[in-house]
Amino acid sequence: MTSKRAIQDFYPENLAHCYGCGAHNPQGLQLKTYWAEDEADTTITCFMPKPYHTAIPGFVYGGLIASLIDCHGTGTAALAAYRAEGREPGSDPPLRFVTAHLAVDFLKPTPLGPRLTLRGKVTEIKGRKVVVAVSVWVDAQMTAQGEVVAVRMPENFGF
Amino acid sequence: MTSKRAIQDFYPENLAHCYGCGAHNPQGLQLKTYWAEDEADTTITCFMPKPYHTAIPGFVYGGLIASLIDCHGTGTAALAAYRAEGREPGSDPPLRFVTAHLAVDFLKPTPLGPRLTLRGKVTEIKGRKVVVAVSVWVDAQMTAQGEVVAVRMPENFGF
Numbered sequence: 062m063t064s065k066r067a068i069q070d071f072y073p074e075n076l077a078h079c080y081g082c083g084a085h086n087p088q089g090l091q092l093k094t095y096w097a098e099d100e101a102d103t104t105i106t107c108f109m110p111k112p113y114h115t116a117i118p119g120f121v122y123g124g125l126i127a128s129l130i131d132c133h134g135t136g137t138a139a140l141a142a143y144r145a146e147g148r149e150p151g152s153d154p155p156l157r158f159v160t161a162h163l164a165v166d167f168l169k170p171t172p173l174g175p176r177l178t179l180r181g182k183v184t185e186i187k188g189r190k191v192v193v194a195v196s197v198w199v200d201a202q203m204t205a206q207g208e209v210v211a212v213r214m215p216e217n218f219g220f
Numbered sequence: 221m222t223s224k225r226a227i228q229d230f231y232p233e234n235l236a237h238c239y240g241c242g243a244h245n246p247q248g249l250q251l252k253t254y255w256a257e258d259e260a261d262t263t264i265t266c267f268m269p270k271p272y273h274t275a276i277p278g279f280v281y282g283g284l285i286a287s288l289i290d291c292h293g294t295g296t297a298a299l300a301a302y303r304a305e306g307r308e309p310g311s312d313p314p315l316r317f318v319t320a321h322l323a324v325d326f327l328k329p330t331p332l333g334p335r336l337t338l339r340g341k342v343t344e345i346k347g348r349k350v351v352v353a354v355s356v357w358v359d360a361q362m363t364a365q366g367e368v369v370a371v372r373m374p375e376n377f378g379f
Binding site for chain 1: 234235237238239240242245246247248270272273274275276277279281282283284286287288290291318319320321322323324325326329373377
């Protein structure tokens with residue numbers, strides 16, 4: 062069970078083109094990150110890999126797993142930052158995070174076919190930085206875990 | 221300048237479907253990893269992102285960068301393992317690596333448009349494990365760097 066709207070639905074229109082989670086990227090993965098309704102302080106997303114998202118035949122491509130961890134991490138960072146400020150996504154100013162550091166441990170091969178579930182938990186939130194631990198699950202089996210160091214996007218990003 | 225054939229061209233037929241670098245994945249990225257001809261002990265690959273490989277508009281998606289680092293890392297591991305055994309890719313037994321750990325530091329936004337160049341250098345090779353440092357470049361600017369801990373794929377992978 063999840064809350065009704067994903068954090069990505071609140072990303073500003075001009076910042077919603079991410080290949081991993083942008084609503085305005087039709088070729089992208091369109092990941093959606095929610096607060097889990099039945100797990101405290103936990104975010105959740107689900108993703109169904111396509112047959113071509115393969116590594117070794119039968120198993121999910123590690124770069125896809127890294128991508129999902131990345132976007133779920135920055136989405137979780139935004140959700141947590143709104144909560145820390147005591148306000149709802151959609152209120153101003155918008156909070157949008159980018160990744161400074163991404164790490165992934167591939168614990169075992171992830172079978173290609175079933176739906177993947179990712180869970181996020183904030184391990185640090187300080188100033189503009191939010192650190193998120195993300196785990197990747199197939200049913201009750203954790204197949205990968207990662208860490209995302211997310212930083213609130215500066216106004217002058219890229220310039 | 222690069223050597224003539226990529227390591228991926230020597231991956232066994234039944235292990236050449238990787239979304240990132242498999243010759244038999246038409247929807248995939250088809251990355252190719254070579255020994256650089258003019259840089260000692262360095263591997264190289266180039267990749268031209270598609271317009272939809274965007275993060276924030278104008279910049280390359282971090283998950284794509286992580287994917288390229290991952291596949292260039294495992295490709296570099298295979299090249300280095302053949303060299304360490306004093307034999308050429310294509311000789312038996314084939315050497316194929318999978319990723320145990322991937323880490324990426326996003327140093328600055330990577331502009332979307334120009335061709336990306338990735339360089340790999342082995343920092344450790346011991347038994348079945350090869351550690352590879354990978355850097356991502358746009359012209360003379362390094363925009364990201366990563367580390368791949370690659371492990372020679374066991375015969376019973378996934379089982």
